Amino acid sequence: MHARNSILGFLRHTVLALITVFVLTPFLWMVSTSLKPPNEILTSELHWWPRQFHGYQNYWDAFTTLPLGRYLLNGAIVTAAIFSLQVLIALPAAYALAKLKFWGRDVAFALVLFCILIPFHAIAVPLFIQLHMLGLLNSYAALVLPFSMSAFGIFLMRQFFMTVPDDLVDAARLDGMSEIGIVWRIMLPTAIPALTAFGIFSVVSHWNDYFWPLIAISDDKLFTPPLGVVAFRNDDAGNNYGPLMAAATIIIAPLVIAFLLAQRRFIEGIAFTGMK
Amino acid sequence: MSDAVLQIAGIVPPQEVPAPQGLRPAAHRSDRARIAAAYALSAPALLLMLVLVIAPLFTVVVLAFTDYQLGERTLRFVGLANFRTLASAAVFWKALGNTAVYVLVVVPGSVALGLAAAMLIEGGTRLKAFYRTVMFLPIMATLIAMAIVWEFMLHPTFGLVNLALEAVGLRGRNWLQDGDTALYVLAVIGIWQQFGFNMVLFLAGLLSIPRHLYEAAAIDGARSGWDRFCLVTWPMLGPITLFVAVISTIRAFQIFDTVQALTRGGPNKATEVLLYSMYAEAFEFFRTGYAAAIAVVFIVLVTMLTLIKTNLLERRVHY
Numbered sequence: 001m002h003a004r005n006s007i008l009g010f011l012r013h014t015v016l017a018l019i020t021v022f023v024l025t026p027f028l029w030m031v032s033t034s035l036k037p038p039n040e041i042l043t044s045e046l047h048w049w050p051r052q053f054h055g056y057q058n059y060w061d062a063f064t065t066l067p068l069g070r071y072l073l074n075g076a077i078v079t080a081a082i083f084s085l086q087v088l089i090a091l092p093a094a095y096a097l098a099k100l101k102f103w104g105r106d107v108a109f110a111l112v113l114f115c116i117l118i119p120f121h122a123i124a125v126p127l128f129i130q131l132h133m134l135g136l137l138n139s140y141a142a143l144v145l146p147f148s149m150s151a152f153g154i155f156l157m158r159q160f161f162m163t164v165p166d167d168l169v170d171a172a173r174l175d176g177m178s179e180i181g182i183v184w185r186i187m188l189p190t191a192i193p194a195l196t197a198f199g200i201f202s203v204v205s206h207w208n209d210y211f212w213p214l215i216a217i218s219d220d221k222l223f224t225p226p227l228g229v230v231a232f233r234n235d236d237a238g239n240n241y242g243p244l245m246a247a248a249t250i251i252i253a254p255l256v257i258a259f260l261l262a263q264r265r266f267i268e269g270i271a272f273t274g275m276k
Numbered sequence: 277m278s279d280a281v282l283q284i285a286g287i288v289p290p291q292e293v294p295a296p297q298g299l300r301p302a303a304h305r306s307d308r309a310r311i312a313a314a315y316a317l318s319a320p321a322l323l324l325m326l327v328l329v330i331a332p333l334f335t336v337v338v339l340a341f342t343d344y345q346l347g348e349r350t351l352r353f354v355g356l357a358n359f360r361t362l363a364s365a366a367v368f369w370k371a372l373g374n375t376a377v378y379v380l381v382v383v384p385g386s387v388a389l390g391l392a393a394a395m396l397i398e399g400g401t402r403l404k405a406f407y408r409t410v411m412f413l414p415i416m417a418t419l420i421a422m423a424i425v426w427e428f429m430l431h432p433t434f435g436l437v438n439l440a441l442e443a444v445g446l447r448g449r450n451w452l453q454d455g456d457t458a459l460y461v462l463a464v465i466g467i468w469q470q471f472g473f474n475m476v477l478f479l480a481g482l483l484s485i486p487r488h489l490y491e492a493a494a495i496d497g498a499r500s501g502w503d504r505f506c507l508v509t510w511p512m513l514g515p516i517t518l519f520v521a522v523i524s525t526i527r528a529f530q531i532f533d534t535v536q537a538l539t540r541g542g543p544n545k546a547t548e549v550l551l552y553s554m555y556a557e558a559f560e561f562f563r564t565g566y567a568a569a570i571a572v573v574f575i576v577l578v579t580m581l582t583l584i585k586t587n588l589l590e591r592r593v594h595y
Contacts (some may be wrong), residue, residue, distance in 0.1 A: 012396050012399055019389065019392075023468065027425075044433065044439060046443060075419045089320050089324060092546075096317040097318065100311070101314075102314035106323060111330075118575070118579075122572075124558075125558045125564060125568055125571060126332035126333075147324060149321055149324035149328055151325060178373060179314075180316075183317065226421065229424060230424070240433075244428070248421040251418055254420050255417070256416050260409070266416070267408070
């Protein structure tokens with residue numbers, strides 16, 4: 001039995017190691033290439049660690065060939081703006097749907113559920129036309145506004161608020177707090193776990209989004225990181241794989257580092273919001 | 277949809293907190309103010325739902341019956357002409373077929389790999405957190421950046437894949453430019469990107485299987501791991517697997533990034549997929565009406581899948 005177990009344990013690690021290799025190879029090859037000089041990249045000889053360390057040069061080139069720093073800043077601005085607006089709009093609505101009785105509430109909630117059903121890709125064309133008519137294409141607004149209202153966020157927070165005891169709300173009312181005050185001073189603090197999960201979901205999906213920025217933005221000053229890395233590839237520097245891989249590394253780094261620092265939160269957050 | 281979503285993630289406790297009975301202080305006086313507040317609090321969200329979802333949805337359906345072209349000032353209703361063109365366009369059927377093939381490779385692949393990884397990780401005690409972290413990594417990483425890395429790995433002369441194949445005496449290919457392989461290569465990238473998500477759902481599912489079922493199975497003579505899998509794990513995981521498969525289908529169905537960046541539907545339409553067709557018609561050929569018709573087909577298909585998923589989620593609660 002003992003020998004059998006150790007064989008099984010060995011098999012287990014072998015299969016898991018194989019999957020690990022499949023998962024990690026692109027990451028390792030990317031980082032490895034980002035540290036190599038061109039003559040070690042454009043060669044038919046396979047080696048992982050650079051003989052001549054060319055990392056500084058590649059990363060320097062990544063930041064200077066195209067304004068990569070600018071793209072990262074755009075990404076940060078856009079994701080932060082989207083999440084802030086989503087909270088600002090979703091939280092009061094979620095509170096009203098969960099804790100207040102008003103005529104039309106069921107219709108409003110049905111509307112939320114219906115909006116969740118509609119895939120964003122399918123309404124991109126009319127959204128593009130709308131923004132074009134408003135003269136908002138090629139602006140931060142174009143990147144942010146379409147996502148300012150998250151029906152999924154409203155649904156999620158509404159479900160969460162349903163579990164908050166009414167006593168808490170009533171006590172706040174007795175203290176003379178207004179409804180809007182209850183949203184931000186009572187409900188918001190209780191909702192931090194759900195809000196964190198939604199925040200991770202929101203930031204990850206919009207930092208990584210390629211489809212909408214590709215449609216809405218043509219001015220390279222407004223490029224988000226995904227547009228930036230593709231522009232880099234399509235640029236003259238495209239065959240310059242060292243800096244290109246350095247750019248890819250830089251663009252995935254913020255989320256990967258955040259994930260490694262707070263794995264549990266990220267996995268939980270993505271897993272439960274990903275069921276959308 | 278339901279609280280099951282939140283319960284699975286452990287964010288909401290399984291039992292709902294009972295609503296307090298009895299008197300509600302000061303209810304009467306402020307009722308009207310509270311109703312006014314309810315409308316004020318939900319108005320911005322409702323308004324934006326109309327502007328950002330309902331109106332565009334209405335527009336896309338209307339546009340599908342017109343010959344509108346991006347940038348034109350006029351449009352004409354053409355009835356079902358766009359859909360008739362679609363039905364007779366070889367490219368559309370090719371795109372639909374390719375999307376189906378992609379889904380049929382990615383879904384079984386990412387579900388099986390996710391399940392295998394989850395069971396192997398749960399099956400032992402060592403390095404659990406390490407494996408889980410590694411396999412989740414592709415979900416965090418910007419897909420488009422990693423697609424470019426994959427493209428470089430698949431480079432016919434300097435790519436890691438061909439170099440590794442040659443090292444063991446096999447001949448490489450020009451994977452992304454070869455009509456026989458391009459779609460399958462994209463599917464492998466899709467599996468690589470998606471399976472970690474499925475693994476996490478399966479891990480949650482495995483943890484929810486009561487221990488005593490395994491003990492009972494052992495008493496009934498289930499000795500090998502395979503017996504335990506057949507008797508307990510699989511029947512218990514069945515519903516989750518179905519759910520995971522539907523979610524994976526919805527995700528795989530929306531393949532766009534890798535196609536747009538790596539193959540642009542080529543070579544010779546070998547990787548033309550539904551969303552890419554829609555994008556190209558709308559933003560490269562400016563045939564907005566026609567693109568809207570593709571969008572309508574897309575909406576119908578995704579909505580059907582989403583309804584199946586919602587149904588599954590609702591059923592989970594009443595287990």
